[in-house]
Amino acid sequence: MTKQAQQLTVWRALNAALHDEFTEDPNVIIMGEDITTWGTGGGIYGVTRKMADSFGKNRVRDTPISEETMISAGVGAAMAGTRTVVEIMYSDFTLLGADGLINQAAKARYMFGGQFATPLVLRSNGGSGIGKAAQHSQSLETVYAHIPGLEVVVPSTPDDAYGLLRSAIKSNNPTIFLEHKALYYRKGPVTKELIPLGLGRVARSGKDVTVVATQLMLTRALEAAKSLAEQGIDVEVIDPRTLFPLDMGTIYASIRKTRHLVVAHEAVRDYGWGGEIIGNAVQECWNELDAAPRRLGAARTPIPYSEELERAVVPSAGDIANEIRMALGQKVAQPA
Amino acid sequence: MTTLISTAPALFELEVDGIAALALMTTIREFESRLPNYAKEGLIRGSTHPSVGMEAIAVGVSWALRNTDSIASNHRGHAHCLAKGADLGRTLAEILGRSDGYCQGKGGSMHIGVKDLGILGTNGIVGAGIGLATGAALAAQAQGRKDVAVAYFGDGASNQGVLAESFNLAAIWNLPVIFLCENNHFAQSATLEEMVAQPDVRQRGLAYGVHSIDVDGMDVVAVANAAIKAVDRARSGAGPTFIVADTYRYLGHMADDTEIYRTREQVDAAKGRDPIAKLAAALLEQRVVTQTDLDSVSSDAVAAVDSAEAFAKASPYPPISEAFTQVSEDH
Numbered sequence: 001m002t003k004q005a006q007q008l009t010v011w012r013a014l015n016a017a018l019h020d021e022f023t024e025d026p027n028v029i030i031m032g033e034d035i036t037t038w039g040t041g042g043g044i045y046g047v048t049r050k051m052a053d054s055f056g057k058n059r060v061r062d063t064p065i066s067e068e069t070m071i072s073a074g075v076g077a078a079m080a081g082t083r084t085v086v087e088i089m090y091s092d093f094t095l096l097g098a099d100g101l102i103n104q105a106a107k108a109r110y111m112f113g114g115q116f117a118t119p120l121v122l123r124s125n126g127g128s129g130i131g132k133a134a135q136h137s138q139s140l141e142t143v144y145a146h147i148p149g150l151e152v153v154v155p156s157t158p159d160d161a162y163g164l165l166r167s168a169i170k171s172n173n174p175t176i177f178l179e180h181k182a183l184y185y186r187k188g189p190v191t192k193e194l195i196p197l198g199l200g201r202v203a204r205s206g207k208d209v210t211v212v213a214t215q216l217m218l219t220r221a222l223e224a225a226k227s228l229a230e231q232g233i234d235v236e237v238i239d240p241r242t243l244f245p246l247d248m249g250t251i252y253a254s255i256r257k258t259r260h261l262v263v264a265h266e267a268v269r270d271y272g273w274g275g276e277i278i279g280n281a282v283q284e285c286w287n288e289l290d291a292a293p294r295r296l297g298a299a300r301t302p303i304p305y306s307e308e309l310e311r312a313v314v315p316s317a318g319d320i321a322n323e324i325r326m327a328l329g330q331k332v333a334q335p336a
Numbered sequence: 337m338t339t340l341i342s343t344a345p346a347l348f349e350l351e352v353d354g355i356a357a358l359a360l361m362t363t364i365r366e367f368e369s370r371l372p373n374y375a376k377e378g379l380i381r382g383s384t385h386p387s388v389g390m391e392a393i394a395v396g397v398s399w400a401l402r403n404t405d406s407i408a409s410n411h412r413g414h415a416h417c418l419a420k421g422a423d424l425g426r427t428l429a430e431i432l433g434r435s436d437g438y439c440q441g442k443g444g445s446m447h448i449g450v451k452d453l454g455i456l457g458t459n460g461i462v463g464a465g466i467g468l469a470t471g472a473a474l475a476a477q478a479q480g481r482k483d484v485a486v487a488y489f490g491d492g493a494s495n496q497g498v499l500a501e502s503f504n505l506a507a508i509w510n511l512p513v514i515f516l517c518e519n520n521h522f523a524q525s526a527t528l529e530e531m532v533a534q535p536d537v538r539q540r541g542l543a544y545g546v547h548s549i550d551v552d553g554m555d556v557v558a559v560a561n562a563a564i565k566a567v568d569r570a571r572s573g574a575g576p577t578f579i580v581a582d583t584y585r586y587l588g589h590m591a592d593d594t595e596i597y598r599t600r601e602q603v604d605a606a607k608g609r610d611p612i613a614k615l616a617a618a619l620l621e622q623r624v625v626t627q628t629d630l631d632s633v634s635s636d637a638v639a640a641v642d643s644a645e646a647f648a649k650a651s652p653y654p655p656i657s658e659a660f661t662q663v664s665e666d667h
Contacts, residue, residue, distance in 0.1 A: 029478045058478055064508065069467050069501035076471020079456055080406050080485070082478055084471075099498075103461050104468065112449035112457060113439035114662035148663050172665045197667055245667065 005159075005189035013158035013190045014047045014179065017165040018085070020192070022055050025083060028169060031061040031070060032087025032123075044089060045125065045184045071097030071122065075105045075174070078120040083169055090136045091126040091178055105174035106149030117172035121165075127216055127266055128314055129182035134302035137181075137310075139267040141214075144176040145243040145276075151175040151197055152243040154214045158188040160241055163195030171197060180215040198245030202254070206236035209260035209324050212251055212277055214239055216314075217264040217296075223317035228324060235324060243273055248280050255285045260327045261293035264320050269297025294327045296320060345568040348399055348560035354619045355629065357399065357556050361391040361612050363637040364415045367424060368587075370641065371414075371431070375591035379432050379649075384445040385412040389586035392611035393518050394419035396559025397486060400567040406454040406472035406485040408465030411446050412518075412585075413458030416488050421453045424644035434651035441654045442662070454483075462523075463489055463496030466515065470502040473513035473570075484512040484570040486563075492523025494537050503544035503578070512570035514563065515541065515578045518553060520585045525597040541578030553581030554609040557618075584609070 008016065022028050030051065035043040042049025052060040063070050067088060074086040088094045094101065101122060108116045128137035145152045151173050155161040161179070168175040175197075203218060204225055213221040218239050225235035236254050240247055255261050261281050263274035274295035281293055299313040315323075322332045348357075368386040375384060387394070390412075398419035401407070409416040417427055422438065430437025431445045438450050449457035456472060459465045469487030476483040493499065494517055506513050517537055521528050528535050541548030547569065551562040559581055566577035584606035588595050619625045 027479065029474075061509070064501075064504055066501035066505060068498050069470060069505050072464060072467025072498060073471030073474055073502070073505065076406075076408065076456060076468035076473075076485070077475040077478070078471070079468065080454075080472035080475040081481075082475040084475075099461055099464055100467060104459075104464055107447075108449070108457070109664065110662050111439060111443040111447040112451070113437075113442050115439070115449060115451040116456075117665065151664065171667070 005191045007187055008158045008190045009185050009187050010158045010161045010179070011046045011184040013162040014165055015042065015049050016190070016192070017162045018048065018051060019054060021166050021169045022051065022059065027081065028083040028085065029059045029061070029077070030085040030087060031063050031074070033063055033065055033089050035087055036060060036062050043087060045181070048087065067093050067096035068100065072100035072104060074120050075100050075108070075118060078118045079108060079116050083119040085121045085123055085169060088122060088124040091124040091140050092135050092138050094122060094124055094140070101144070101150065101174070101176070102147050106147045110149060118174045119172050120174040121168045121177050122175065123177045123179065125179040125181040127180040127182055128303045128310055129216060131305060131307060131310065132181065133305040137303035139265070139298065141178055141243055142267045142271065142273045145273055149174065150244065153177045153197060153241070154243060155179065155241065156183065156215050156218045156239055158186065158190045160195060160201070162190050163193055164197065164241060166194050167197050182216055195241070197242045198247055200238055200240040200247035200250035202236065202250065203239045204235065204237040206234040206258065208234045208258055209236065209262060209327055210251065210254040210258045211235055211237045211262045211264060211320065211324060212240060213237060213264040215266065217266050217320070220315065220317040221264055221320050224321035224324060227317070228321055233324065233328065248284070251277065251281065252284055255281055256288050259288055259290040261289065262295070262320070262323050262327050263293070264296040264315055264323070266314055267297055268300055269295060270300050272297045291327055291329060294323050296323050345564050347564055348557050350557065350618060350622055351624055353399065354615065354624050355633070357395055357560070358612065358615050358619065359633050359636065360395045360419060361556065361615065362633050363424070363640050364391045364395065364418050365612060366637045366641040367418065367428070367644070368414060370645070372587065372591050374432065380445070381433065382444060383411070383590050384431060385590050386587045387412045387415045387585060389606065390518055390520060390553065390583045391415055392556035392559050393516065393553050393581045393583060396556045397516060397563040399560040400563035401486065404454060404481070404483045406456055406469065406483065407488065408456040408469035408472065408485065409458040409488045410462065410465055410490065410493065411458065411460055412490070413448065413488065414445070417448050417450065417455050417458065420455055422448070422450055422455065424640055425647035428644045428648035429651045432648050433653065434648055435654040436647070436651035440658055442658065463493035463498045465489060466493065466502045467498045470506055470511060470513050473506065473511040474509070476512055477509070482571050484514060484567050486514045486516055488516050488518060490523065491517060491519040491521060491528045491537060492526070494540060495531060499540070500544065503541055503546050506576035507545040510573060510575035513576045514566045514570060515546070515576060517578070517580045518583055519580055520583050522585070522589070522597065524589045527597070538578065538580045546576050546578045548578040548580070551579055551581050553583035554611045554614065556611055556615055
């Protein structure tokens with residue numbers, strides 16, 4: 001029997017996932033800066049609201065501003081018996097704990113010959129769009145997806161946020177769970193079903209071109225698809241949801257249908273994960289592609305503060321629509 | 337929440353514990369002393385860091401620990417593992433990159449972990465074990481276990497920021513962690529005096545509100561008793577302790593060390609404080625053992641390491657297919 005899906009915002013869906021996982025497994029703990037004392041008592045975006053009331057300060061801990069130790073202690077705790085969720089206020093700050101993530105958590109299973117599970121979830125938020133500027137707006141998912149041993153989750157919808165967070169906490173691998181700061185207040189149905197890591201989702205069916213996008217770019221790709229539909233272009237949009245494990249199968253199946261591929265991400269385009277997807281696609285689907293795949297990403301700049309500048313460095317729905325038309329061989333007027 | 341006042345813990349007694357501690361220190365020294373030769377023979381790749389001269393610390397601390405306690409070690413960590421109960425043969429097999437090593441040869445000297453013994457790994461990143469041990473202590477506290485965690489690190493790691501952060505976190509949360517600084521006076525080749533404006537390392541713990549003590553790291557009895565008290569504090573909920581153990585490494589930082597940063601006289605002076613000789617002399621003086629007993633401690637150590645060496649050398653190298661496994665657990 002399917003439960004009636006509730007309408008929840010992304011932050012409430014994440015909050016529900018934490019409550020449900022903490023109820024189910026007493027070994028789950030969470031720590032982060034200001035997670036019980038800010039705003040309405042749930043951290044800067046509310047995700048941990050009422051967690052301390054429900055589960056106590058032993059399992060829900062406010063930390064000092066010490067990202068390196070928050071993360072490396074999170075790793076040590078995960079190796080020693082807890083399922084540890086560490087909230088880092090902005091993903092930019094995770095770089096202070098890069099040793100814990102990249103040298104310790106990512107390698108523990110391998111270098112100790114499989115003895116240790118490291119059930120760590122590093123929850124943070126990335127992305128631009130709300131004027132947080134260069135050190136609070138990066139999209140670092142590509143950096144972490146490059147590291148063997150790390151899983152990278154980039155949820156977009158409330159339903160995915162819920163189902164993927166619960167799966168990430170249950171995973172025995174260290175997981176970088178990157179929420180998007182511009183999507184916390186988006187509302188949508190939440191079925192409360194678990195979603196396995198490594199399973200992409202067809203966000204919109206279409207037959208002319210495949211667009212792979214996540215988070216804010218997913219929203220804009222869907223807008224672009226809507227506007228192109230009026231011009232008779234039928235766009236299929238795929239949200240991979242996790243960058244590692246990566247569900248290329250769903251993408252290949254779509255390319256075989258549409259014969260065209262565009263990838264849009266908010267991470268800097270150069271050396272970004274779009275290149276990885278296109279690299280795989282041309283190797284696997286060369287004969288089924290009618291044109292060269294195309295990619296969009298942020299400009300090779302830090303994220304600027306001033307609103308018009310911020311908007312200029314990140315692909316817009318219009319940019320994505322243009323790239324789709326170019327992928328289909330249409331002439332597109334280039335901006336001066 | 338009430339904290340139980342613990343009864344005074346049983347301290348190290350020469351009559352009861354002396355011979356076993358001597359045997360463990362002697363065995364570790366025999367083990368570590370052979371490593372440079374293995375390196376010369378080409379049996380060890382990369383970097384290996386022997387701890388000859390520093391045995392009293394790992395052995396003393398181990399007197400305070402039980403199996404379910406955790407340790408997080410550093411690049412000079414074989415002694416920490418062996419004192420925590422790691423098998424000589426499997427440890428050496430790991431150092432030689434063999435399939436019978438604790439990590440099937442995938443870790444090597446700087447990445448020896450033994451989950452069942454609470455060994456969260458030797459570590460190639462200076463200071464990293466400090467954060468890991470703090471986390472293991474957090475897990476014990478959060479799960480209501482009475483286990484403790486020990487972070488072993490050197491004076492060099494005392495300059496890493498993670499120590500400052502971990503001191504503070506452990507102090508505000510009363511975490512059951514022991515920060516054990518093995519002050520051997522050299523961070524690779526850099527002297528403590530050159531790299532720290534305040535060479536009294538203990539001051540750093542005090543500044544963060546951590547109970548902090550100095551101990552003679554060349555005296556296993558002193559180390560054991562300091563560790564027993566610190567562990568007792570931690571188990572009773574009284575929080576972390578910072579122990580600064582003064583010591584010295586007799587061999588180079590690693591196999592090809594030219595040691596231009598110190599003199600032969602300085603090394604010889606440190607050997608005058610040798611922890612094994614000191615314990616042996618005390619045991620003889622108090623008539624706990626005879627010279628014959630001491631001789632058999634030495635010959636038993638040689639035999640044990642001979643046997644470990646034979647085991648490790650006979651162990652096959654891992655199959656190439658192993659290079660690609662155990663990165664992530666499959667979903």
